[in-house]
Amino acid sequence: MSEFLRPIVRPRRLRTSAAMRDLVAETSLRPSQLILPAFVREGASEPTPIGSMPGVVQHSRDSLRKAAVEAAEAGLKGIMLFGVPVTKDAVGSGATDPEGILNVAIADVVAEVGDALVVMGDLCLDEFTDHGHCGVLDATGRVDNDATLERYADMAVVQARAGAGLVGPSGMMDGQVAVIRDALDAAGFTETGILAYSAKYASAYYGPFREAVDSSLQGDRRTYQQDGRRNANEGVREALLDIEEGADIVMVKPALAYLDVLRRVADAARELGVPTAAYNISGEYSMLEAAAANGWIDREPAILETLTSIHRAGADMILTYWATEAAGLLR
Numbered sequence: 001m002s003e004f005l006r007p008i009v010r011p012r013r014l015r016t017s018a019a020m021r022d023l024v025a026e027t028s029l030r031p032s033q034l035i036l037p038a039f040v041r042e043g044a045s046e047p048t049p050i051g052s053m054p055g056v057v058q059h060s061r062d063s064l065r066k067a068a069v070e071a072a073e074a075g076l077k078g079i080m081l082f083g084v085p086v087t088k089d090a091v092g093s094g095a096t097d098p099e100g101i102l103n104v105a106i107a108d109v110v111a112e113v114g115d116a117l118v119v120m121g122d123l124c125l126d127e128f129t130d131h132g133h134c135g136v137l138d139a140t141g142r143v144d145n146d147a148t149l150e151r152y153a154d155m156a157v158v159q160a161r162a163g164a165g166l167v168g169p170s171g172m173m174d175g176q177v178a179v180i181r182d183a184l185d186a187a188g189f190t191e192t193g194i195l196a197y198s199a200k201y202a203s204a205y206y207g208p209f210r211e212a213v214d215s216s217l218q219g220d221r222r223t224y225q226q227d228g229r230r231n232a233n234e235g236v237r238e239a240l241l242d243i244e245e246g247a248d249i250v251m252v253k254p255a256l257a258y259l260d261v262l263r264r265v266a267d268a269a270r271e272l273g274v275p276t277a278a279y280n281i282s283g284e285y286s287m288l289e290a291a292a293a294n295g296w297i298d299r300e301p302a303i304l305e306t307l308t309s310i311h312r313a314g315a316d317m318i319l320t321y322w323a324t325e326a327a328g329l330l331r
């Protein structure tokens with residue numbers, strides 16, 4: 001009999017029972033590491049389902065408050081809000097109107113849950129502009145970086161005044177974190193933090209989000225978001241720049257097609273004492289939901305496998321549309 005038929009090293013011993021597997025688990029994802037992204041629609045009296053994201057809705061102000069309470073009860077610690085305004089214009093005026101939907105929603109949620117959740121505002125103009133771009137346009141129709149920074153500075157202060165604990169600049173303008181930090185400090189909001197969408201790629205996986213926010217975008221965002229296929233070093237550079245500019249947390253987005261970038265950003269940020277977030281985005285949600293609805297994959301284990309992969313790749317926290325449900329599954 002071959003000596004090789006009797007292995008000396010048997011890794012299977014550590015897989016023999018559920019208790020043994022739990023004992024040796026290297027990674028443990030906790031509900032407190034999940035953040036719920038939520039949409040709120042101006043003037044809505046009922047939540048409106050989003051066709052391409054089964055299970056996700058555009059909230060009314062009331063239903064958003066309830067969702068925030070449920071999120072807190074499930075053990076989440078954060079909620080990221082997106083506004084869906086009724087009227088849009090070239091400069092995205094609704095974003096800096098204290099009565100604008102996103103700003104009133106931030107105040108609503110803060111009033112409802114207090115300190116139980118960190119309330120975050122997506123800081124970007126795309127939901128508010130009639131052209132759908134993340135910034136204001138110059139005379140030639142290109143997104144004007146520095147003119148946009150002025151809008152972001154104002155938007156940050158309005159969100160902070162509404163009670164946001166973290167603002168989330170997601171427009172990929174150069175220098176956005178520095179200008180926001182400066183504006184917040186000058187207005188006395190030295191304790192309002194910045195969760196920077198640092199390595200944000202122009203991705204095909206944003207598709208369902210466009211429906212979620214009634215986006216008016218024609219074309220794409222490739223002159224400001226990063227190349228959606230080819231650049232990883234650049235993502236690390238963007239994150240390091242944001243840290244220098246004062247980001248409190250950096251984020252990689254999307255998550256699944258960029259787990260290598262996430263690993264590298266998380267390693268670099270950790271050296272500097274900065275936590276890393278990842279955004280498990282709309283298209284990542286929808287493709288799993290679609291496969292599950294067809295009976296092609298087992299939904300709940302697939303959700304946990306997906307979220308755990310993002311955590312294992314280095315994310316200290318994850319924005320995911322499954323946050324509240326997944327918190328229940330993780331208990």
Ligand code: PBG
Pocket residue numbers: 122124125126127170171205206207208209221280281282283
């Ligand atoms: C910009 C923003 C987007 C997402 C979050 N913030 C859209 C974009 O950059 O095109 C996408 C989130 C998702 O797809 O789930 N405001």
